Each structure stands twice: as C-alpha cells, then as structure tokens.
Amino acid sequence: MKIAKHGMLGLALISMHLQVSAQKKQPAQPAVPKNALYKNASIDTEKRIQDLLQRMTVEEKVGQLSTMLGWDMYTKKGDQVGVSDAFKKAIAEQKIGNLWATLRADPWTKKTLETGTHPVQSAEATNALQRYAVENTRLGIPLLLAEECPHGHMAIGTTVFPTSIGQASTWDVRLIQEMATAIAAEARSQGAQIGYGPVLDLAREPRWSRMEETYGEDPYLIGQMGKAMVKGFQGTDLKDGKHVISTLKHFAAYGSPEGGHNGGISVVGARSLQQAYLPPFREAVKAGALSVMASYNSIDGIPCSANAYLLKDVLLQQWQFKGFTVSDLGGIQGLTSTHHVAENHVDGAAQALNAGLNVDLSGTGFADNLLKAIKQNLVSMATLDTAVGNVLRMKFNMGLFEQPYVTPATAGNVVHSNANQALAKKVAASSIVLLKNQNNVLPLSKHLQRIAVIGPNADNVYNQLGDYTAPQADGKVITVLKGIQSKLGATAKIAYVKGCAIRDTANQNIDAAVKAAQQADAVVLVLGGSSARDFETKYQSTGAAEVQKGAVSDMESGEGFDRVSLDLMGLQNKLMEKIVATGKPVVLVLIEGRPLNINYAADHVAAIVNAWYPGEAGGAAIADVLFGDYNPAGRLPVSIPKSVGQLPVYYNYLHAGRHDYVEMEAKPLYSFGFGLSYTQFRYQQLKTIVTSKQNSVAVNISFVVTNSGKVAGDEVVQLYLRDDVSSVVTPVQQLKRFERISLKPGETRELNFLLTEEDLKLLNRDMQWVVEPGNFTLMVGASSDDIRLTEKFNVPSIIKIQP
Structure with a gap:
C-alpha cells in the first residue's frame, strides 16, 4: 500500500535503499598496485601464489577452479574474431579462470569449416579472450586454455595422426614422443596451454566404445607410450611457447567397464588396481605430467571424482604429483545424478574438492555450488586455497602473467607444416599391422594392370580419422583409393566400387563390386568400422554420442557407441564373401577403432592388413605397405578375439585353469604383440x-x-x-x-x-x-x-x- 501511495517515487527510494544495502554487503575491492608481488616475474613462484591468494575474494578463487566450454566464447564475423557476450558474462559473473575446447570443431559443437576458425584466426581468437580476461578483471589473471589433443589438436587445419591404438601399434616410443612434440607445438601456437591426453586406460573390453583412444591391454606398453606423450607435450621448458601441459586420462580403471558400457561400473580388486591399472599413470606422473583427469566410474563403490585415496593418497603422497587434478566433463554433477552419493550438487561440490579434485570441467560443478558449500562450512578456506594454488602455479610457471598471447603468424607456419604432414605418414606406416600374408601375396606388384578397390572405407575421409577429429578441408586427407591412385598413376586401371556401407543395409551395390573384382588382377577390399560423427547424431551433455534406433550413419565406434557384438556390421561380411568367391587375390584392409570379428577373413582371405584409424596420411601409408615401398612392422597392442564369448581375452591373465570352450579354443585369433613382416x-x-x-x-x-x-x-x-x-x-x-x-x-x-x-x-x-x-x-x-x-x-x- 505504501508503494501504491508514493508511486514511482516510492519505487525509486526502495531501489536506492536496496543498492546501498548490497554495497554494504559487498564492499568494493581495493585496486591492485602495479608493484604487487605476484606481478613480479623475478619472485619465487610460491611467494607469488601466496601474495595473489591473499588479494583474492572467495568468488575470484572459486572462479579459478571453473573450466567452461569454450567454443561459444569467441565470435567470428567474416575474417574478424572477438569475444562473445557469453564470455564477458562468464568473466563478470563467475570470474572464470579456464576454458576447454575453445577451438574444437565437430558436429557436437556445431562448428564447421565455415563457422570455426583456421589456425591464424584461432590464435587471434585466443589472444582476444586472454586480453579481455587480463584487462577487464581486477587482478588481471590470464586464462588456462585446454584443448583435446589425443591424436592431433582437435581444431580446424591441424595435423591428424593415427588414433592411440594405432600409435601403440608402432611400439616406437621415440616416434610417439616426436609426434607429441608436433601436436603440442600446433596447439600452443594457437593459444592453448593444456593438451588433453594421453589416455592411459588399460583396455580389456573391446565392446567398449573408446578402445581406439587407448594404448591397449598391457600396463607396461601403455606406460611407455604415456611417458613418450608427456615428454613430447611438456618438453623441458613450458615457457618456450612450443609445449603444453599434459592431462592424463582417465584416472582410474576406466577402460574395462562391466558389459562394455562407457563410464560404467569398474570391477577391479585392490591388488589388480595397483598392479595393472595404476602403473601407466605412475610412469607418466614420474615423467612429469602436470594434470590428471578423474574418470566417471566408481571403484569399489567410491566415485573417482570424489576418491580421496586416488587423488590424495596415491597421487600426492605416494607419487609426489606436482600438478592439478580436473574432473571429466560433468563428473562432479555425476556424484548426485549418476552415482547418487551426494544429496545435492552443493554436497557433490564439497565432496569433490575435499577429496582432492581441484578443477571442474563444465563451469557448473563448482561455481555457485562451491560458494554455497563454503558458506555452509562444508569446505575450509585452506582446502580452497590449495586447489586454487595448484592452478595458479601452472599459470605462473608457464609465464602467462608475463606473456599470455601468441603470434598468429607463427600458427600459420607451424600448424600442418610439411614436416608434420610427413610425420603423420611416418606414424601411420609404422602403425600398420600385417596379420596374414598367405603365399606372399603381398607386396602387390606395381605392374598389375587392373586393380579393384572396393569397400565402404576405401574412399571415406572421416571413417579413416577416428573420434575427436575436426572437420577436414577437401583434399587434405589421403584415402586408400587416393593413395593407390597416386602410387600407380596411369600405369594401371583402378576400378573403385563402394559395395556397401558400414551399417546401412538399404543401399548397396555389391553386384557392381563383384563385377569389378572379376575384371581385376587383384582386389583391395577396405572394410571395418567408423567413429565418424555427423550432424544428425544426438549427443549427451558430456559430448558422448547417443545410439539412435534406425540411424544409418556409419558410426559404430567412438565415445558412446558401445557394442554387444564385434561382428562387421551391415552387409560387409556378405560383400567380403562375394568378393572372395570370385577367386581373385584379395587383400583385406581393416580401418577400425576396435578389434572386429575377422574369423572368415582369417580362413579365406589371402592377406589381411590392420590399419586401425591411420589419420590424414593413412591412405598413402597403406599404399606404401601394399606395394612394398614400406615393410610393415606394427604389432598388436591388444588381442583380437574370435568371439565375444571369450571376453575378456588378454595375454597377461593370472595363472588359472583356462581351457578351450565347446565351440572353439580359448586363445584369441591374434595375440598381443603379433605382427608379420616381408622378411624373417x-x-x-x-x-x-x-x-x-x-x-x-x-x-x-x-x-x-x-x-x-x-x-x-x-x-x-x-x-x-x-x-x-x-x-x-x-x-x-x-x-x-x-x-x-x-x-x-x-x-x-x-x-x-x-x-x-x-x-x-x-x-x-x-x-x-x-x-x-x-x-x-x-x-x-x-x-x-x-x-x-x-x-x-x-x-x-x-x-x-x-x-
């Protein structure tokens, strides 16, 4: 009634009163002097951290623990890039300190070759974000920008290397370190300071959708590959502008989920955890890794995102870890919604931070939830300061307070350089595993007059690249067909017929493929799987793809696409049987992300070549192997089973009474470490x-x-x-x-x-x-x-x- 009586004047007076009250509750923070200790690069890092911490508000501290999704944080209009309103809001309201996947482009982010940024623009975009964060905040703290880098920086225009399962097949740690160095330089030149990778999950479940991201089934091999990646990523000087912090994934026991369900239950005992699943991470931490990502799963009922034994006892006390820990995307919220161990998200935020998880990947797991937890005395200021200090330490040690920017022209020269393209081919060739070569049908003669190149993966760019891959410009990726055409030129008649798709059974031209095979002197049949995402696929909030009934995309592998069978999908087996029936020499090339059932091929096809997902130069590397310009020496980092009924099947099983089944023997079709050569x-x-x-x-x-x-x-x-x-x-x-x-x-x-x-x-x-x-x-x-x-x-x- 008083408002009605006094009208607009009353409203104005009440508004003024509320503003004055708010100002009393939140007094303005003092300006920071130019000679503040934390701004002095000559001062010891730990002293700089303590000086900065004492100047920070609780809100500013919590903001440093938030890593928001970055691809909507920049704007692009023509050739000009800048900061978005969403980013300005995040800085003003959440005072965020980190971004993830700012430069990521794929169907999930809806960034295409047109809407995303090329390397020079990427550097300009990250510079704009850093400049705004430094110049428009009270303390001028630069951002940490994390990017996906498992087999190349997941951004437009970068070099695409073989996926990790192919990298492991090289059994060449020096080559993998060289590759990691190249990936780091490409990412850092565009403004990234953190590379997510390597994935060190021990993989004993090929039905699991992320087998391609792993180094296989052996702890020692995984550990050696992990060390090589960490050394390549981080180098010896993180201030040199060429290296990035390595984030190890996924801690821990994530790669052998019950039933093959991504992010599912991990059934692992305490001894097995210590002797099989943790050693690869230990090796990488010993090599200097500065970031570790907690996995989605639980171990013995304790979610890894709030597992103090893993995050404190093992990492900090036993291994003397010197970096920071981070959740997987939405992992903190999963304590409430997935694991049901937290009453609400405030409780979940407190559990995670108290257990030793420093940073939230999502921007919503901590944020207001953590502020409320602190207000409710669920988290101490000392615990908060420890987590914030771990993040600030990285920023100081990388020299970001002195130089948060990159030189865009450098990105233009470094990214996808001729040297990196050659390296991509070298890694691809080194990864190729020759599984069978009956009667030395390989290498093929370059004097063959007629060759049929057949199959759904013979000339499919995205099926060759694996998950976590950005859109590719036309002509950038060399498919198997293009590799063979380039190898033989005009000297041979090369007939290409797709034959069928990976999954779709409604569209096929098997008859045309058979006809092409009948007229050829030899057939190169390219089958397998696909992790290629498309814009019709639906995605979870974590970025994992959702399986949709009735879908006809090729995707049968990649994050979220778990299988109940390892059989070749669609009409691929029918196509193979028809081609073999022609009686012509057949070379099967497998492009895939997981071991698939190739029992028929092992019995009936003359030669089998496994290329996994070989990256952008994969077709050229495969052609070199097929025609004898490269002698294959890849070795399997994972066993290839004969049936899902054998699973789990891995070479280093515990002493036990293993014996053959009624239907088949117990041993796999091809064992760990196997691979043939053109010599003896x-x-x-x-x-x-x-x-x-x-x-x-x-x-x-x-x-x-x-x-x-x-x-x-x-x-x-x-x-x-x-x-x-x-x-x-x-x-x-x-x-x-x-x-x-x-x-x-x-x-x-x-x-x-x-x-x-x-x-x-x-x-x-x-x-x-x-x-x-x-x-x-x-x-x-x-x-x-x-x-x-x-x-x-x-x-x-x-x-x-x-x-």
Whole structure:
C-alpha cells in the first residue's frame, strides 16, 4: 500500500535503499598496485601464489577452479574474431579462470569449416579472450586454455595422426614422443596451454566404445607410450611457447567397464588396481605430467571424482604429483545424478574438492555450488586455497602473467607444416599391422594392370580419422583409393566400387563390386568400422554420442557407441564373401577403432592388413605397405578375439585353469604383440647375469637378432617375464621390455636389456611391494605367443620396496 501511495517515487527510494544495502554487503575491492608481488616475474613462484591468494575474494578463487566450454566464447564475423557476450558474462559473473575446447570443431559443437576458425584466426581468437580476461578483471589473471589433443589438436587445419591404438601399434616410443612434440607445438601456437591426453586406460573390453583412444591391454606398453606423450607435450621448458601441459586420462580403471558400457561400473580388486591399472599413470606422473583427469566410474563403490585415496593418497603422497587434478566433463554433477552419493550438487561440490579434485570441467560443478558449500562450512578456506594454488602455479610457471598471447603468424607456419604432414605418414606406416600374408601375396606388384578397390572405407575421409577429429578441408586427407591412385598413376586401371556401407543395409551395390573384382588382377577390399560423427547424431551433455534406433550413419565406434557384438556390421561380411568367391587375390584392409570379428577373413582371405584409424596420411601409408615401398612392422597392442564369448581375452591373465570352450579354443585369433613382416628374423644366444644386493637386484640380459630374409625390415623385440612361484597369483607372462629395431638383410644386432627390482616386484598378501626369492622365467620373442628364447634366473632373497 505504501508503494501504491508514493508511486514511482516510492519505487525509486526502495531501489536506492536496496543498492546501498548490497554495497554494504559487498564492499568494493581495493585496486591492485602495479608493484604487487605476484606481478613480479623475478619472485619465487610460491611467494607469488601466496601474495595473489591473499588479494583474492572467495568468488575470484572459486572462479579459478571453473573450466567452461569454450567454443561459444569467441565470435567470428567474416575474417574478424572477438569475444562473445557469453564470455564477458562468464568473466563478470563467475570470474572464470579456464576454458576447454575453445577451438574444437565437430558436429557436437556445431562448428564447421565455415563457422570455426583456421589456425591464424584461432590464435587471434585466443589472444582476444586472454586480453579481455587480463584487462577487464581486477587482478588481471590470464586464462588456462585446454584443448583435446589425443591424436592431433582437435581444431580446424591441424595435423591428424593415427588414433592411440594405432600409435601403440608402432611400439616406437621415440616416434610417439616426436609426434607429441608436433601436436603440442600446433596447439600452443594457437593459444592453448593444456593438451588433453594421453589416455592411459588399460583396455580389456573391446565392446567398449573408446578402445581406439587407448594404448591397449598391457600396463607396461601403455606406460611407455604415456611417458613418450608427456615428454613430447611438456618438453623441458613450458615457457618456450612450443609445449603444453599434459592431462592424463582417465584416472582410474576406466577402460574395462562391466558389459562394455562407457563410464560404467569398474570391477577391479585392490591388488589388480595397483598392479595393472595404476602403473601407466605412475610412469607418466614420474615423467612429469602436470594434470590428471578423474574418470566417471566408481571403484569399489567410491566415485573417482570424489576418491580421496586416488587423488590424495596415491597421487600426492605416494607419487609426489606436482600438478592439478580436473574432473571429466560433468563428473562432479555425476556424484548426485549418476552415482547418487551426494544429496545435492552443493554436497557433490564439497565432496569433490575435499577429496582432492581441484578443477571442474563444465563451469557448473563448482561455481555457485562451491560458494554455497563454503558458506555452509562444508569446505575450509585452506582446502580452497590449495586447489586454487595448484592452478595458479601452472599459470605462473608457464609465464602467462608475463606473456599470455601468441603470434598468429607463427600458427600459420607451424600448424600442418610439411614436416608434420610427413610425420603423420611416418606414424601411420609404422602403425600398420600385417596379420596374414598367405603365399606372399603381398607386396602387390606395381605392374598389375587392373586393380579393384572396393569397400565402404576405401574412399571415406572421416571413417579413416577416428573420434575427436575436426572437420577436414577437401583434399587434405589421403584415402586408400587416393593413395593407390597416386602410387600407380596411369600405369594401371583402378576400378573403385563402394559395395556397401558400414551399417546401412538399404543401399548397396555389391553386384557392381563383384563385377569389378572379376575384371581385376587383384582386389583391395577396405572394410571395418567408423567413429565418424555427423550432424544428425544426438549427443549427451558430456559430448558422448547417443545410439539412435534406425540411424544409418556409419558410426559404430567412438565415445558412446558401445557394442554387444564385434561382428562387421551391415552387409560387409556378405560383400567380403562375394568378393572372395570370385577367386581373385584379395587383400583385406581393416580401418577400425576396435578389434572386429575377422574369423572368415582369417580362413579365406589371402592377406589381411590392420590399419586401425591411420589419420590424414593413412591412405598413402597403406599404399606404401601394399606395394612394398614400406615393410610393415606394427604389432598388436591388444588381442583380437574370435568371439565375444571369450571376453575378456588378454595375454597377461593370472595363472588359472583356462581351457578351450565347446565351440572353439580359448586363445584369441591374434595375440598381443603379433605382427608379420616381408622378411624373417632369427633370435639366438640369450644370456643373463644376475647381480643381487641387500635391497636391489639387477638382471642383465643379452641376445642377438638377425634379419634372415631378403629385404630390410623392422623387428619389434619383446621381452616377457614370469614369476614361477609366488605368494599371490601372478600373470602367466608380463611384458617388461621391448625395442623396435631396423635390420638390413643378413644384419645381426645384439640387444641388451636391464631388469631391476621394480620389474620383478609384486604386492604380497600384506599389500606390501616386495621381490620374492625364487625362480623367474625370461621369454624373448616376436610376440606374446611367439617366444623364441627362454631362460630361468634366481633371486636369492626377499627385497622390500618403498611405495
């Protein structure tokens, strides 16, 4: 009634009163002096952190723990880029300190070649974001910009390398480090400071949709690949403008979900967790990794996003981790909505931060929820400061307070350089695994007059690239068809027929494919799978694709596309059977993200080549292998099963009574470490010398390998170990060392490996790391089931190892 009586004057007076009250509750923050300690680059980082923390409000601190989705934070009008209103609002209201996937382009983000940015524009866009954050905030704290970088920076115009399962197939750590260095330089030149990757999930479930993102089924191989990626990403100086912080994914035990469900339940015991799933992360942390991402799953009922044992006891105390932790997208909210261990999102935010999770990937997991948790005394200021300090430390140590900007012209020169394109081809060629070569049908003669190139993956750009790939410009990607055409030029008549799709059964031209095969001297049949996303696919809030009934896209792999079967989908088997029936020599090329059922091919096709997702130069690399310009030496990082009924099937299973099934034998179709060559290798003269001291042991191993064939080639030498008798059940064999070597015909080389107590240790019944006395068996060979040399050695007394 008073408002009605006084009219607009009364409203104005009430409004003024509310504004004055708000100002009393939130006093203006003091201006920051130009000589503030945290602005002085010559001061010790820890002192800079403490100086800045004492100047920050609670809201500013919480903002530093938010990583918002970045692709809507810039604007693009013609050739001009700038900051969006959404970004200005995020800075003003949430005081955010980080962005993710700002430059990401794919059907989920709705960024295309037209609406996204090319490398120079990308650098201009990130500069604009940094400039606004620095110049329009009280403290001038620069942003940390994270980008997806598993097999190349997931942005327009960048170099696309083979996916991780292909990288692991190279068994070449030096090459993978070189690749990671190139990826980091491309990302950093465009303004990124963090690269998400590598994925260090131990993968024992090929039905799981993300097998392609992993390095396979063996902890040691994964760990070596992870170390190589971390060293390549981070280099030795993060201030050099060429390297990025590496974020390890997904911590932990994410890659073997029950039923193959992405993000599903992880059934893993405490000993298995320590001996199989955590070691790859430990190796990468020891190599200096500065960021770790918590996975979606739970372990023994504790979600990884709020698992203090993993995030504090293991990472900080045992491994002395020096970086920061981050949630997976929406992982903190999942404590409430998925795992149901938090009453509400405020409770979830408190649980996550208190457990040691520093940063929220989403921008909504902490934010207001964390502010409320602090107000309710669910989180202490000391805990908040620790998390914020971990983020600020990265910004100081990268030199961002002094130089948050990049030079756009540099991005134009660095991204997709000629050297990086050549490197992409080298990695692709090194990753190719020759599975079968009956009667030496390969390599094919370059003098063939008529060749039929057939199959849904023979000339499909996006099916060749894998998940986490940006849109590609026309002509940038070399498909198998283009690779063969370039290889042979006009000397041969090359007939191409698609034949069928990966999944769609309504549209096919198998008859035309058969006719082309009948008229050819040889057939290259390119089948497999696809992780290619399209604009018709629906996506979850996490970015994972949703399976839709009735969909006819090729996508049968990639995040969210789990399978109940490993069979080739659609009409691919029918196409293969019809082509084989022509009686012509058939070479099957598999382009895929997971091991698929190729039992028929193993029995009926003359040659099988597995290329996984080989990246932008994959077609050229495959052509080199098919026609003998490159001798394949890739080796399987994961076993290929004969049936899903065998799953899980992996080489390093624990000693147990494994036996054949009624329908088939228990062993896989192709075992871990397997791969053929166009030449042969002979192993000889295995020798071991054991030196044992009170708290250590050294096993020096030597042997020689000879190229006994007629052509030069690479061999991947593999050393396995078995603990013959132990107090707890141990694996039947474990990879402990490997090396990829090049040998000319007739050339011999001596290999020397050193094993220490770290390689011989186990977790005993008291959950203590020890080397137990007794006999061990060394196995040296060309794969896990192709052992050429064996020898036993003895450790005389127990060795206790510090965790």
